[in-house]
């Protein structure tokens with residue numbers, strides 16, 4: 001029923017397209033249902049505005065691969081939702097081939113991962129998984145929820161003068177969306193009535209002094225200036241609390257995830273479904289399996305007034321995008337147009353939002369001219385400033401399995417440029433070495449790892465650039481890791497790994513000695529491997545760092561910032577009726593994990609858009 005009605009609306013909208021007073025179908029169209037678009041679409045509908053949420057993927061909310069957070073590795077590998085982006089980490093083809101898990105297409109429907117491909121295999125690059133599904137990457141991620149540094153928010157105030165971005169005010173949006181499932185109600189830093197469940201892990205093991213991991217943890221406490229007699233309390237500290245100068249705090253915490261206390265994933269998927277199912281009948285329409293191919297403009301040539309976004313063009317059908325491994329070459333779905341009375345909001349994520357803008361004529365003029373895309377607005381920053389956390393791990397095999405649980409630590413390495421902590425690490429019995437088809441490697445029961453996320457990367461030299469004007473094609477994505485101040489960031493990673501390795505030596509029998517897999521392969525001695533210099537480790541991280549928190553390709557910036565794509569209210573500069581709300585809007589990579597920050601940003605965007613709507617006469 002809903003489907004038939006939708007087709008009828010599309011037909012009338014496209015028939016009327018071009019007329020100035022075209023009867024629009026929806027107040028708002030939101031493109032993409034991830035942490036950026038999902039919460040926003042719900043909040044707009046709940047405020048009474050008719051909203052169409054368009055998502056390229058399907059709804060897997062009832063599929064246990066996605067619904068049970070513990071299955072996150074399986075989810076990120078699952079063809080049902082996977083979009084494979086084959087990215088580069090540099091402009092140097094030789095360096096690219098040194099990435100251990102670089103991936104090749106063998107031509108017989110399988111991948112080869114590694115450095116000795118079979119003859120004739122086609123080099124693809126480094127796999128960067130994304131989820132095309134209702135809820136976006138919050139449906140296949142590990143659900144880790146953490147806050148950016150206060151500075152990451154306050155920087156937007158500095159750039160734009162808009163004080164609503166202050167860290168203190170951003171906490172309001174977090175509290176609005178949070179449904180805390182782990183602390184007694186009344187905690188001023190938390191919300192208890194929102195839609196996003198947060199829960200934490202069981203850290204009771206840290207009270208048991210005889211476990212090998214407790215021993216490592218105590219040593220790590222000493223090495224980072226914490227009280228090693230208070231391990232059990234430290235392991236339960238709230239990582240989302242907001243004390244003064246929180247970013248200078250070096251401490252263990254209990255990791256928080258966006259999931260309920262039973263381990264069920266909580267994401268925009270839940271919020272969208274709850275909004276659609278609410279008996280109050282909020283005016284939200286969800287259109288799945290639909291690829292937005294471009295934004296439509298009135299007055300696109302800018303004669304007289306600014307170009308105005310009036311709707312979107314879509315291609316219907318599952319797997320229309322070529323990043324989808326289920327895409328069948330040559331397949332095209334029916335193309336139609338849908339109008340928005342008020343605004344179009346693009347929330348396709350850090351790779352797809354800049355692609356959609358460029359396909360619509362908004363981006364660097366020369367790049368668009370190359371593909372004969374009619375220019376709507378020359379905005380050189382679209383697709384630029386791509387940044388990501390650098391990630392690397394200390395990975396090894398003990399002589400026996402480690403005893404304990406997950407330990408989470410935020411710390412500062414000696415050469416960090418400010419007083420702020422710069423590494424987020426979590427250690428446990430797992431292996432995490434980045435992404436490739438079939439990741440991760442299972443090294444058996446003796447595996448042990450400390451995964452490090454480096455915060456505040458000093459280089460954001462990456463880019464998303466078109467390879468064609470075909471919206472089914474995937475753009476070129478190059479992170480240009482470590483291009484600016486790379487030595488400094490590598491030094492911080494090396495220092496982090498060295499501190500962790502030193503702590504590992506406290507594990508005792510029967511675990512010791514560790515056979516380290518990387519960055520210093522070989523048996524660990526009382527100190528670090530004799531033949532593993534800091535330089536060798538830096539080289540390892542330079543070549544093998546991985547990432548999965550891409551941001552900043554449609555960045556918010558000030559009026560005089562040439563690379564600014566958005567103003568502080570998410571409005572695309574130089575046009576009207578168009579905003580971008582997702583991880584691409586952050587001017588810098590927000591802390592260690594972008595999922596919760598992006599949902600906060602989405603919640604903020606809804607308030608900003610609703611405030612504007614009240615002043616807008618139609």
Ligand SMILES: Cc1cc2nc3c(=O)[nH]c(=O)nc-3n(C[C@H](O)[C@H](O)[C@H](O)COP(=O)(O)OP(=O)(O)OC[C@H]3O[C@@H](n4cnc5c(N)ncnc54)[C@H](O)[C@@H]3O)c2cc1C
Nearest residue numbers: 032034036056132136137141143144292349582583593595
């Ligand atoms: C494997 C993995 C693990 C991660 N783990 C964590 C973690 O533990 N904690 C954390 O904080 N972050 C994690 N992240 C990152 C986090 O999930 C993302 O930063 C976040 O989801 C970004 O939200 P977004 O809305 O910007 O984009 P996305 O989540 O990518 O959502 C974009 C949505 O738009 C849709 N879309 C795109 N283009 C179109 C189009 N043309 N037409 C229609 N629809 C379109 C996509 O299908 C998708 O659903 C992880 C990411 C990955 C890949």
Ligand SMILES: *[C@@H]1O[C@H](CO)[C@@H](O)[C@H](O)[C@H]1NC(C)=O
Nearest residue numbers: 150151152153154155156158
């Ligand atoms: C913001 O600007 C003030 C004044 O110039 C400066 O002291 C502060 O460090 C800046 N903060 C950030 C996060 O950029």
Ligand SMILES: *[C@@H]1O[C@H](CO)[C@@H](O)[C@H](O)[C@H]1NC(C)=O
Nearest residue numbers: 207208209210211212403404
């Ligand atoms: C601590 O761990 C050891 C080793 O697993 C176990 O034998 C012991 O019962 C534990 N002690 C407590 C108090 O749980």
Ligand SMILES: *[C@@H]1O[C@H](CO)[C@@H](O)[C@H](O)[C@H]1NC(C)=O
Nearest residue numbers: 020298299303304305306308
């Ligand atoms: C297009 O520009 C004309 C002339 O400036 C203006 O009258 C009209 O309202 C504009 N249309 C839209 C949809 O903005």
Ligand SMILES: *[C@@H]1O[C@H](CO)[C@@H](O)[C@H](O)[C@H]1NC(C)=O
Nearest residue numbers: 521522523525529530531532
């Ligand atoms: C370190 O390297 C030197 C020279 O290559 C070699 O002789 C020595 O055995 C190595 N030591 C270890 C512990 O691997």
